[in-house]
Structure formats: structure tokens, C-alpha cells
Amino acid sequence: VSLKGKRVLVTSGPTREYLDPIRFLSNASSGRMGAALARAALKRGASVTVVTGPAEAPLPSRAKTVAIRTGLEMLRETLRRARGASIVIGAAAVSDWRVASPAKKKIKRSSSDLRLTLKPNPDIIKSVARRRRPGQIVVGFALETHDRLTHAAAKMKSKGLDLIVANGPSALGSDRSSATLILRGGWKRELVSVSKDELAAAIFDAIEDLA
Amino acid sequence: VSLKGKRVLVTSGPTREYLDPIRFLSNASSGRMGAALARAALKRGASVTVVTGPAEAPLPSRAKTVAIRTGLEMLRETLRRARGASIVIGAAAVSDWRVASPAKKKIKRSSSDLRLTLKPNPDIIKSVARRRRPGQIVVGFALETHDRLTHAAAKMKSKGLDLIVANGPSALGSDRSSATLILRGGWKRELVSVSKDELAAAIFDAIEDLA
Numbered sequence: 001v002s003l004k005g006k007r008v009l010v011t012s013g014p015t016r017e018y019l020d021p022i023r024f025l026s027n028a029s030s031g032r033m034g035a036a037l038a039r040a041a042l043k044r045g046a047s048v049t050v051v052t053g054p055a056e057a058p059l060p061s062r063a064k065t066v067a068i069r070t071g072l073e074m075l076r077e078t079l080r081r082a083r084g085a086s087i088v089i090g091a092a093a094v095s096d097w098r099v100a101s102p103a104k105k106k107i108k109r110s111s112s113d114l115r116l117t118l119k120p121n122p123d124i125i126k127s128v129a130r131r132r133r134p135g136q137i138v139v140g141f142a143l144e145t146h147d148r149l150t151h152a153a154a155k156m157k158s159k160g161l162d163l164i165v166a167n168g169p170s171a172l173g174s175d176r177s178s179a180t181l182i183l184r185g186g187w188k189r190e191l192v193s194v195s196k197d198e199l200a201a202a203i204f205d206a207i208e209d210l211a
Numbered sequence: 212v213s214l215k216g217k218r219v220l221v222t223s224g225p226t227r228e229y230l231d232p233i234r235f236l237s238n239a240s241s242g243r244m245g246a247a248l249a250r251a252a253l254k255r256g257a258s259v260t261v262v263t264g265p266a267e268a269p270l271p272s273r274a275k276t277v278a279i280r281t282g283l284e285m286l287r288e289t290l291r292r293a294r295g296a297s298i299v300i301g302a303a304a305v306s307d308w309r310v311a312s313p314a315k316k317k318i319k320r321s322s323s324d325l326r327l328t329l330k331p332n333p334d335i336i337k338s339v340a341r342r343r344r345p346g347q348i349v350v351g352f353a354l355e356t357h358d359r360l361t362h363a364a365a366k367m368k369s370k371g372l373d374l375i376v377a378n379g380p381s382a383l384g385s386d387r388s389s390a391t392l393i394l395r396g397g398w399k400r401e402l403v404s405v406s407k408d409e410l411a412a413a414i415f416d417a418i419e420d421l422a
Contacts, residue, residue: 021356021378022304024238024239026235027235028233028235105356105357109334111308111331113328115378118326120323120325139413143233143317147233168354172233
């Protein structure tokens with residue numbers, strides 16, 4: 001089925017989880033995968049919204065952009081916009097934890113250890129999948145440093161996704177990377193050293209086959 | 212005294228303190244202040260080395276660049292190069308803490324809290340000042356959210372600096388900002404809504420008066 005006229009929602013980039021007004025927990029996501037997905041969906045005639053953390057990759061001007069900073073902000077903006085979308089792709093590298101009690105003022109340097117308690121952040125793409133409308137397609141990413149396929153397949157199941165893209169840490173911030181697409185039912189497709197544009201095209205090919 | 216032919220060493224950008232191979236503690240430093248300092252020193256005829264964390268602002272090609280990621284890496288590279296420098300300026304937003312026991316594999320998401328112990332990172336510019344050669348000038352920055360001048364003046368004293376630049380959180384990642392230069396002896400100069408190039412020029416004016 002064609003993407004033409006469909007609404008595609010993409011989450012992209014890292015989130016920042018603040019300890020105080022200056023310091024935060026984050027990761028090296030550049031937002032390039034999200035930008036490539038937005039370009040590919042526009043090219044296929046979809047209308048595109050991107051909910052994005054602070055990322056360096058420029059997004060296409062024809063995409064509607066919603067800028068957020070924290071995982072909780074991304075959850076709220078994504079759930080609000082997921083209702084009207086035919087396809088939701090969680091390409092953001094959302095922090096799995098946030099700081100339990102962020103300080104209002106910059107924490108003063110001291111010579112003693114600092115103990116931080118981190119609380120689990122909600123799983124955004126799982127929350128989207130749990131509320132899915134009939135026919136809506138929900139796609140996730142799994143970044144794994146070890147036992148990539150096993151972990152990714154388990155995530156796809158527990159989160160109730162239609163498709164998951166498993167990749168390694170070299171994907172973060174780089175131009176080319178290798179990835180495995182895993183469909184519900186266990187079908188796998190291996191992509192070796194592809195650009196993010198090529199990976200985005202393969203993801204939408206798979207979605208068009210599903211839809 | 213002129214900067215011509217002098218060696219200037221600048222630290223720039225944020226550092227990343229890893230929890231595991233993917234996640235880190237950092238801040239929004241863009242490296243723009245360090246880049247402005249490098250441009251200004253080159254313009255005045257100095258030779259310039261920049262020890263820089265992962266920052267978005269491009270550095271001038273005539274500056275020698277040393278790329279690091281963590282605070283400990285920045286300490287090592289800065290101390291090694293400080294010996295030969297007439298002027299050392301610590302413009303980096305070095306994390307005051309690092310993770311005590313980083314994980315070798317990506318920490319699995321879980322439904323329980325994560326407790327992190329952070330250890331104090333060494334104070335790089337203080338370490339440089341402690342080892343200073345006669346005539347060497349050491350300059351620091353103080354980013355404060357509250358009681359800016361009091362905290363900055365105390366830092367200048369305890370770290371043994373010649374000059375400190377006090378600014379607020381709006382300086383991080385922005386083009387224009389306000390700052391106060393404080394010289395040893397308590398002389399202050401207020402700069403309101405200046406560009407980073409203007410601030411860099413004012414800092415080297417002050418250094419040329421000192422030297």
C-alpha cells in the first residue's frame with residue numbers, strides 16, 4: 001500500500017534528563033536517522049511530523065517539527081500526535097531514566113561523591129503501541145551493544161511493535177551503519193553498511209508491504 | 212604586551228562522562244566561546260592549540276585541535292600542553308563529576324530505580340595554575356546560576372587564576388551573552404549582551420594589560 005496522503009509521525013534525536021539547570025544525562029544521537037525517515041516519507045507523498053530532541057541534523061522544512069528536551073516532554077507530544085497518524089516510528093534515542101529529584105540551582109562542586117537516583121522513563125513507543133488504532137503501524141529501534149538480534153526480537157514482542165530496527169552503537173552519529181529489520185512473525189532482513197537514507201527507504205518498503 | 216608569537220592554549224566544549232558505552236552526563240556547551248577565543252588569539256598573532264570536547268562550533272583551521280571526550284582525557288592533554296604555553300584559558304564546560312563505575316555493556320532498561328555514584332573530576336584549570344611557570348597567565352570561566360560574582364571571585368582565589376570570566380546559564384550555546392571579567396586584585400569589567408567574538412577580544416585586551 002502506498003504512503004501517499006498518509007500521516008507519518010517520527011520521534012528523533014536524543015533527550016536530555018537534567019540533574020540541575022546546567023547538567024544532563026544524554027547520548028550521542030545526531031537525529032540523522034529521524035531526518036532521513038522524514039525525507040523518505042515526504043518523498044513518498046506522506047505528511048510528516050517529527051517530535052525531536054536537541055539534535056544536530058537539519059530536518060526537512062516540509063516536515064512539521066515539534067522540539068522537546070526531556071523524555072517526559074517527548075512522551076506527551078508524541079502521544080498527543082500519534083492518534084492522527086497512520087504510521088508512528090520511534091527513532092529517538094530516549095533516555096531510559098530521568099533524574100528523580102533535579103536541583104533547581106546548579107549543584108556546587110564538592111570534594112565528595114554525588115549520589116544520584118534515576119527513575120525509569122516511560123517507554124514511549126510501547127505506550128503508542130498499547131493505544132494503537134486498528135491498522136496503525138508502530139515501528140521501533142533497538143540499539144544494542146551485545147546479543148543484538150535476541151534483545152531486539154524480545155523488545156519487538158514485549159512492546160507490541162510491527163517492525164523493529166536493530167542496530168549497534170556505531171549507528172549513533174554516523175553516516176553509514178549496519179542494521180537488521182525484524183518483522184512481526186520473525187522475518188528478518190539484514191542491511192550491511194547502508195546510508196541512513198538507504199535504511200529509511202528499506203524501512204518504508206517494509207511498511208508498504210505491511211500496510 | 213603583545214600576543215604576537217606567544218603560545219595560547221584553550222580548552223573548549225563540554226566533556227562526556229559515560230555511564231555505559233551509550234549514555235553520558237554532559238551539558239549544552241557548544242564550543243563557541245572556545246572557537247571565538249581561538250580566532251581572536253590567531254588574529255593577534257599567537258599560535259593556538261585547542262583541547263576540545265565534542266562541540267558543534269567549528270574551530271579555525273589554523274588552530275591545532277586535540278579532540279577528547281572525558282574530563283580525565285582533557286586533564287591529561289591540557290597538562291601535557293600547558294607547559295609550553297604562555298597563556299592557558301579554560302573555556303571548556305568540564306563535568307565536575309564522572310561516573311564511579313561505568314558499565315562495559317549498555318545497561319538494560321528495567322522497572323526499578325538506578326543508583327549512580329559520581330566521583331569529583333579533577334579541576335583542570337586549577338591543576339594548570341598550581342603548576343604555573345613564572346609569567347604564565349591562567350584564565351578561567353565560572354558559569355553560575357546564582358550569586359554569580361561572589362561565587363566567581365571565590366573560584367578565582369581558590370584556583371589561583373589571573374582572570375576569571377563570570378557568566379550565567381544563558382551563555383551556554385547562545386550567540387550573545389553578558390559576562391563580568393574579574394582580575395586578580397578585584398578589578399571588575401561588566402560586558403552586557405556582547406557577542407562571543409567581542410567577549411574574546413575583551414579577554415585578550417585584559418590579558419595584554421596583565422602580561
